Amino acid sequence: xxxxxxxxxxxxxxxxxxxxxxxxxxxxxxxxxxxxxxxxxxxxxxxxxxxxxxxxxxxxxxxxxxxxxxxxxxxxxxxxxxxxxxxxxxxxxxxxxxxxxxxxxxxxxxxxxxxxxxxxxxxxxxxxxxxxxxxxxxxxxxxxxxxxxxxxxxxxxxxxxxxxxxxxxxxxxxxxxxxxxxxxxxxxxxxxxxxxxxxxxxxxxxxxxxxxxxxxxxxxxxxxxxxxxxxxxxxxxxxxxxxxxxxxxxxxxxxxx
Numbered sequence: 001x002x003x004x005x006x007x008x009x010x011x012x013x014x015x016x017x018x019x020x021x022x023x024x025x026x027x028x029x030x031x032x033x034x035x036x037x038x039x040x041x042x043x044x045x046x047x048x049x050x051x052x053x054x055x056x057x058x059x060x061x062x063x064x065x066x067x068x069x070x071x072x073x074x075x076x077x078x079x080x081x082x083x084x085x086x087x088x089x090x091x092x093x094x095x096x097x098x099x100x101x102x103x104x105x106x107x108x109x110x111x112x113x114x115x116x117x118x119x120x121x122x123x124x125x126x127x128x129x130x131x132x133x134x135x136x137x138x139x140x141x142x143x144x145x146x147x148x149x150x151x152x153x154x155x156x157x158x159x160x161x162x163x164x165x166x167x168x169x170x171x172x173x174x175x176x177x178x179x180x181x182x183x184x185x186x187x188x189x190x191x192x193x194x195x196x197x198x199x200x201x202x203x204x205x206x207x208x209x210x211x212x213x214x215x216x217x218x219x220x221x222x223x224x225x226x227x228x229x230x231x232x233x234x235x236x237x238x239x240x241x242x243x244x245x246x247x248x249x250x251x252x253x254x255x256x257x
Contacts, residue, residue, distance in 0.1 A: 016023075034043040042048055076083050114120065147155040152162045170176055193199075211217075 034041050036043055036046055039051060076085065076087075149157060152159050209215075
């Protein structure tokens with residue numbers, strides 16, 4: 001088979017005539033420079049022309065828009081300003097002012113001025129119980145008691161030995177039930193290796209036979225000398241790639257149908 005018969009199709013490998021975008025790795029159209037038109041996202045490095053916006057139309061004319069003929073100039077206004085003719089207006093009758101109420105002689109207590117001028121003894125008054133003391137939980141007088149003077153629990157004085165009468169013990173008595181005692185099987189024998197010298201231990205292993213003529217051994221086909229890479233350098237290895245161009249768009253089948 002000749003070399004020309006190995007190719008399939010009309011495509012043959014050749015050197016590209018110009019640069020191909022697929023040869024250069026880049027983010028692609030994901031990133032773009034800022035635009036030069038519009039108000040938002042304008043390129044700050046470029047010149048930006050002045051921008052104007054359209055205002056809204058007023059619903060009705062404002063009374064302060066301009067001094068047109070709709071304003072009436074008062075008659076008392078001259079070119080020199082307001083004239084000096086006095087003008088009066090009608091108001092309601094003002095109320096009579098109240099008399100100034102000053103404290104009389106009965107409002108003063110000269111007998112109480114001695115505490116402010118002279119030295120006086122402290123005086124106390126009975127007041128109501130404050131609200132803060134309601135929530136304060138303090139122990140009352142009945143919560144305290146003196147230590148006992150009799151008995152074994154004396155604190156201040158020395159107490160004599162005391163004895164108490166207790167019930168008869170069932171352990172060792174004549175009516176003790178020996179069936180409820182633990183038997184010999186309830187105790188475990190202690191391993192002698194814990195309190196004595198530990199002897200050597202052996203385990204049972206499988207029986208080993210000396211290789212003979214009937215033993216299965218690897219034959220010549222089980223060895224691969226060409227794959228040995230410990231004693232020599234490994235030769236380069238190659239794999240077969242695709243026969244078409246790597247820039248060809250793959251055929252996509254729509255599976256939604």
